[in-house]
Amino acid sequence: MTKRLVAHLRYAALAVPNFEEERDFFTNYWGLTEVHAEEGVSYLAAEGSTEPFILRLRDDEKRIDLVGFAVDGRDDLQALADKLHTEGVQFVHEPQELTGFGGGYGFRVFDGDGRVLEFSTGYQTRTARKIREREPIPAKLSHVVFNSANLNDTAQWYVDHLDFSISDSLIRPDGGEMMHFMRCNPNHHSVAVAMGPHHSLHHLSFEMRGIEEWMRGAGKILRSGARMIWGPGRHNAGDNTFAYFLSPAGNTIEYTTELSVLDEENWEPHRLDISQLSSQDQWGTAQAMSEIIARESFNDIDKGLFVAPPA
Structure with missing residues (x-):
């Protein structure tokens, strides 16, 4: 490879x-x-x-x-x-x-x-510490997901120019693509692209130490008054857990853990039908995915496209 x-x-x-x-x-x-x-x-x-x-x-x-x-x-x-x-x-x-x-x-x-x-x-690094057992704080940034009105073109840009690989895709029953999970290393995905009505942030995902810390973290955020929009559950693509919340700014943010690490030489991408419960939530513990839930993460139209930030 x-x-x-x-x-x-x-x-x-x-x-x-x-x-x-x-x-x-x-x-x-x-x-x-x-x-x-x-x-x-x-x-x-x-x-x-x-x-x-x-x-x-x-x-x-x-x-x-x-x-x-x-x-x-x-x-x-x-x-x-x-x-x-x-x-x-x-x-x-x-x-x-x-x-x-x-x-x-x-x-x-x-x-x-x-x-x-x-x-x-060559940037400065900081000293990391081991997250303690049952400590409900993120260990790292897991992945970033974008909404795109041009799903396949957007994903192909990352394949063609940055050598990302598509690990798995979510599809409609008619075979049309709805989401691509993309990797730049053996982690199942660092970037994903979802079909949306416009270009925007879909969500940021933060990795927790393990299942215990993920569940305690989800409870902590619920008690903060933030709204959980989907979860808790476990995805099929990536095999990671999920609990999605809205930040005060209206951005979707996720606690996750146990994202798959792939054997890239032997991995074959899957095309997972979103109409099948197990494609979205293996455990069946979260609300069934619906247009109402999906709409929560469409977010506002990103007004920063082709405009460099001042910092």
Whole structure:
């Protein structure tokens, strides 16, 4: 198998109009740690991750600012930049020293729908600690899911330009695709793309230590007053647990655990019919998926497409 140049998912950066409320929710309830703050910007880390931060919040009109990925060294980073230039991908900026919190060396591009992606290496890491038994806080950022009005074109962009692979897909009974789960390493998915009425954030997913911590975390968030929109249950694609909530800004956020790690040499993608209960929830413990539940994660139209964030 040819080596991929994108190593792993690092962080997501969101702009939110209720910045202080959102920061309070993620630090006091969701379980992230603020490690750096500037005027109107907060950098939040997961205690179990060596990433300097896994979520950046910025005070502004609601949008996805960017999603960051790691690359293993400057040689790979330059090779990726050269590849994307050859393929006509639109750059936000060329490889350079990064001046934001955590530093590093990297570049940014627009994906096919206009979302900003950052690729970096050589950034500062933090000392992770082992999440304690029954401690209901995230260990790391698991995956990011986008809504796209051009599902297959969006997924193909990640396959063609970033060498992502489709691990599994959700389909309608007539065979039409509804969602693609995509990987850049043996983890079942770091990015997924869902069919939606417009381009927007579908959800951010945060990995918990295990089932016990995931359940305790879900209970903790329910007691915070946040609304669970789907769960608790266990997906088929990825075999991971799920509990989806709405943040104060109206973004869908998930506690998950036990996402599959694949034997990539022998893995064959599945096409899972969404009309079958086990395709969405193996346990059958969550509400049946419906248009009403799906609509909760359509989110607001992303107004940041093909517009570079100011930070």
